[in-house]
Amino acid sequence: MRYIALAFVSLFLFIVVTAVTVRHDERLDPVLYEYVTANFRDDTSARNGVAAVLLNYRMYDTLLEALILLTAIIGMLQFLPGYHGDDGIDDTGDRDGGGNE
Secondary structure, X not given: OHHHHHHXXXXXXXXXXXXXXXXXXXXXXXXXXXXXXXXXXXXXXXXXXXXXXXXHHOHHHHHHHHHHHHHHHHHHHHHOOOOOOOOOEOOOOOEOOOOOO
């Protein structure tokens, strides 16, 4: 029953979002497009506009995505139950509780 309700809610949300996006026909001025095509050579010293966008304008986006990924990994390691960063090996290289018996 729960899966059927979830399917109906998902279908309803899909229909609402589709209806809103189809009916919303607002045209914006291509300000960013005009700026990039006019100034990519001066801003990036690249000869190709696609290379300028991918390698230079997206650099900050990529660095911030890597920072967010690193923060998520640190958060997961910090809050996972049972993780303490201890691998069970003492300073001598033996397992805890082991010995030469």
